[in-house]
Amino acid sequence: MKSGLAALVGRPNVGKSTLLNGLLGQKLAIMSDKPQTTRTVVRGVLHSERGQAVLVDTPGLHKPQTLLGQRLNDLVRGTLAEVDLVCLLVDASSGVGRGDRFLAGELARVGTPAICVVNKMDAVPRPRLVEALQAAAALADWAEVVPVSARTGEQLEVLVGLVFDHLPEGPPLYPEGHVTDEPEQHLIAEVIREKALALVRDELPHSVAVLVDEVGPGQGEAEGRDPVLVVRATLFVERASQKPIVLGRQGSVLREIGTRARTELEALLGTRVYLDLHVKVAKEWQRDPKQLARLGF
Numbered sequence: 001m002k003s004g005l006a007a008l009v010g011r012p013n014v015g016k017s018t019l020l021n022g023l024l025g026q027k028l029a030i031m032s033d034k035p036q037t038t039r040t041v042v043r044g045v046l047h048s049e050r051g052q053a054v055l056v057d058t059p060g061l062h063k064p065q066t067l068l069g070q071r072l073n074d075l076v077r078g079t080l081a082e083v084d085l086v087c088l089l090v091d092a093s094s095g096v097g098r099g100d101r102f103l104a105g106e107l108a109r110v111g112t113p114a115i116c117v118v119n120k121m122d123a124v125p126r127p128r129l130v131e132a133l134q135a136a137a138a139l140a141d142w143a144e145v146v147p148v149s150a151r152t153g154e155q156l157e158v159l160v161g162l163v164f165d166h167l168p169e170g171p172p173l174y175p176e177g178h179v180t181d182e183p184e185q186h187l188i189a190e191v192i193r194e195k196a197l198a199l200v201r202d203e204l205p206h207s208v209a210v211l212v213d214e215v216g217p218g219q220g221e222a223e224g225r226d227p228v229l230v231v232r233a234t235l236f237v238e239r240a241s242q243k244p245i246v247l248g249r250q251g252s253v254l255r256e257i258g259t260r261a262r263t264e265l266e267a268l269l270g271t272r273v274y275l276d277l278h279v280k281v282a283k284e285w286q287r288d289p290k291q292l293a294r295l296g297f
Contacts (some may be wrong), residue, residue: 002051003170006163007079009058010089011099015119019150020044020057045174050164052172085166086114093123096135104139113166115144122149185212195260209236228272236282246279
């Protein structure tokens with residue numbers, strides 16, 4: 001059987017997390033139209049008759065402006081050297097640019113076999129897709145070049161076949177049915193952050209971090225009623241002026257974040273959730289090594 005690790009890499013906002021979720025048929029990585037949404041490596045296990053592919057979603061490589069940005073780039077570069085295959089995503093709607101050429105150069109230095117995945121084929125007419133495919137093919141000596149739509153699922157089965165074609169022979173890396181090694185607390189924090197990103201929009205997309213303070217059963221479970229998972233979490237912003245944006249008028253924005261997050265978490269975790277959210281200021285946390293360590297970066 002085939003078995004190995006395949007990294008999904010690309011510029012920010014090319015659809016890596018959407019592709020991971022689409023390939024697995026369920027949500028593991030949060031999605032947003034804000035660049036640099038993904039801040040950690042998320043592993044999802046794709047089971048097939050041909051074997052097992054561990055898909056590794058990575059943050060987008062970018063020109064870092066903060067210590068957090070530098071650490072995210074280091075995380076991506078370290079991942080490239082540890083996997084068996086790289087899938088470089090290119091956005092068909094925006095075309096091949098300087099960032100794609102930079103990434104192709106990074107991959108050439110690592111030497112890991114790579115597939116170029118031209119994503120968002122549903123968003124462009126056929127002539128522009130052909131142009132994007134030709135430009136992507138010229139970036140490097142790819143093992144394969146394939147167009148897909150992570151959003152609609154078009155061509156994803158073809159991509160899965162190509163991934164297994166280029167993975168090595170080997171035993172399973174995870175038990176049958178195992179989907180991810182992402183800790184439950186991290187998944188909860190990411191869902192909350194996704195909902196916050198959707199609501200605060202352009203005001204502070206990269207200034208929000210979420211730390212789960214406590215996860216545990218509620219009293220109802222002990223008393224024989226339907227179980228409730230109690231989650232207490234803190235949303236951190238960088239400046240005092242940002243706190244009212246997340247709170248909203250009389251707490252309206254924070255309540256809506258909680259409502260949306262609770263609905264999704266109950267579906268993901270299969271249990272009722274009581275969500276207790278608070279907002280605090282962690283001054284310039286993206287540039288402070290101590291604050292980054294506290295927040296898990």
